[in-house]
Amino acid sequence: MDKVKHVSSRSYGQFCGVARALDVVGDRWNLLIVRDLLCGPMRYNELKTSLAGIATNLLADRLRSLETNGIVERQLGDAGVLYALTSWGAGLREPMEALGTWGAPLLERGREGDAFQPRWLANALPALLRGRTATPPLEIGFEIEGALIVVHLDKSGPRADLNPTHRPTTILTADPDTVVGLATGTLTADQALATNPLQGDPNTLRKAFPHKHPPPQ
Amino acid sequence: MDKVKHVSSRSYGQFCGVARALDVVGDRWNLLIVRDLLCGPMRYNELKTSLAGIATNLLADRLRSLETNGIVERQLGDAGVLYALTSWGAGLREPMEALGTWGAPLLERGREGDAFQPRWLANALPALLRGRTATPPLEIGFEIEGALIVVHLDKSGPRADLNPTHRPTTILTADPDTVVGLATGTLTADQALATNPLQGDPNTLRKAFPHKHPPPQ
DNA sequence: CCGCATCCTCATGGATACTG
DNA sequence: CAGTATCCATGAGGATGCGG
Numbered sequence: 001m002d003k004v005k006h007v008s009s010r011s012y013g014q015f016c017g018v019a020r021a022l023d024v025v026g027d028r029w030n031l032l033i034v035r036d037l038l039c040g041p042m043r044y045n046e047l048k049t050s051l052a053g054i055a056t057n058l059l060a061d062r063l064r065s066l067e068t069n070g071i072v073e074r075q076l077g078d079a080g081v082l083y084a085l086t087s088w089g090a091g092l093r094e095p096m097e098a099l100g101t102w103g104a105p106l107l108e109r110g111r112e113g114d115a116f117q118p119r120w121l122a123n124a125l126p127a128l129l130r131g132r133t134a135t136p137p138l139e140i141g142f143e144i145e146g147a148l149i150v151v152h153l154d155k156s157g158p159r160a161d162l163n164p165t166h167r168p169t170t171i172l173t174a175d176p177d178t179v180v181g182l183a184t185g186t187l188t189a190d191q192a193l194a195t196n197p198l199q200g201d202p203n204t205l206r207k208a209f210p211h212k213h214p215p216p217q
Numbered sequence: 218m219d220k221v222k223h224v225s226s227r228s229y230g231q232f233c234g235v236a237r238a239l240d241v242v243g244d245r246w247n248l249l250i251v252r253d254l255l256c257g258p259m260r261y262n263e264l265k266t267s268l269a270g271i272a273t274n275l276l277a278d279r280l281r282s283l284e285t286n287g288i289v290e291r292q293l294g295d296a297g298v299l300y301a302l303t304s305w306g307a308g309l310r311e312p313m314e315a316l317g318t319w320g321a322p323l324l325e326r327g328r329e330g331d332a333f334q335p336r337w338l339a340n341a342l343p344a345l346l347r348g349r350t351a352t353p354p355l356e357i358g359f360e361i362e363g364a365l366i367v368v369h370l371d372k373s374g375p376r377a378d379l380n381p382t383h384r385p386t387t388i389l390t391a392d393p394d395t396v397v398g399l400a401t402g403t404l405t406a407d408q409a410l411a412t413n414p415l416q417g418d419p420n421t422l423r424k425a426f427p428h429k430h431p432p433p434q
Numbered sequence: 435c436c437g438c439a440t441c442c443t444c445a446t447g448g449a450t451a452c453t454g
Numbered sequence: 455c456a457g458t459a460t461c462c463a464t465g466a467g468g469a470t471g472c473g474g
Contacts, residue, residue, distance in 0.1 A: 013269070015328050018317040031243075061447095099312040
């Protein structure tokens with residue numbers, strides 16, 4: 001008696017876009033895999049260590065089901081297997097950014113020993129800064145746990161690059177909490193500067209993060 | 218040895234807005250409960266029949282956890298208990314609309330015997346029609362499984378009302394597939410009219426749904 | 435009826451070991 | 455490195471019970 005290969009996660013059986021979406025990405029870990037892949041293709045073990053806690057059989061299962069559902073594709077590269085989002089899978093960026101923005105207040109309680117990957121912050125920053133523009137364009141680096149995230153603010157909106165080749169002149173060295181505080185507006189530039197070392201011009205940081213958000217009504 | 222009352226679903230333990238969001242709404246059924254409540258407060262049994270398949274203990278569990286997480290609140294109304302979204306919970310509308318829009322292509326394969334609630338379509342329509350405006354304003358009703366969904370298109374963007382007191386003059390009587398086809402652009406107004414009865418002016422429908430979408434690149 | 439709580443079964447998730 | 459195999463813990467699904 002051959003084991004039925006656990007073909008599909010239980011469908012909600014509802015004629016509804018949200019329900020059908022959750023049928024294919026609603027299972028545990030799925031959206032976090034997608035979040036990681038939004039920064040670019042990754043290897044199996046990269047994913048496994050980044051997700052920090054996922055069981056290896058689950059990761060394999062999830063990647064298989066994401067692949068059969070057309071969200072992820074395997075790329076046989078020169079250096080082995082790479083997992084990447086398909087173009088349809090990449091369309092999950094908007095829902096994920098919306099979800100991350102909604103969940104940002106939950107980050108205010110701090111790290112609490114949670115795992116952290118610079119990639120997650122690079123993903124979140126453009127969404128958190130959406131609507132903010134700057135003329136002339138501003139460019140600020142955040143050095144954080146050994147990585148460098150460069151945020152660009154100009155009239156086309158915010159962008160973030162992870163470990164780019166080019167280093168900006170203004171770089172704040174801080175921990176994840178501080179950067180999130182700046183982005184969500186619970187921290188002012190001067191509050192951040194009080195405890196974190198900055199290379200370059202403090203006014204660049206002040207211009208990008210001028211004041212706290214008004215309290216949420 | 219008293220059972221630990223299954224306080225919290227397993228946290229991902231990641232310092233990331235998406236992960237923290239999924240910590241509180243990522244469990245099975247949670248987002249579908251929120252989707253239903255986006256249309257307004259509901260009773261326990263309304264939710265139970267609408268969700269069609271959820272076990273009653275699970276619904277109770279989920280409502281409790283959503284309540285302790287500040288997403289849902291109980292309202293002791295005149296006619297018993299009502300479950301409603303808190304204002305923070307209502308902020309899930311944007312992520313849900315984005316997710317539903319992303320999942321809309323999955324609806325093209327049709328009903329397939331799936332359950333259906335007019336409320337789900339009323340939720341989805343504004344997101345699916347986003348970007349479409351009409352001057353002068355258009356008002357179209359969809360009569361569908363006994364319910365009436367009225368879509369308004371004007372320069373402030375699309376809206377949808379479920380079973381309003383006012384009846385528009387133009388009403389298409391159709392099944393969910395057809396309405397979704399019109400909204401996602403896989404069906405033209407004339408294709409819909411060919412098989413579905415319309416009260417009122419065909420041109421109103423044609424103006425609102427002028428042609429098929431171009432294929433997604 | 436409505437709003438749950440309990441009980442039982444089985445599918446799914448999680449941890450660890452092992453292999454091509 | 456990229457997974458598979460195995461075993462145990464937990465959560466989902468379904469039926470039923472029960473007080474208000």
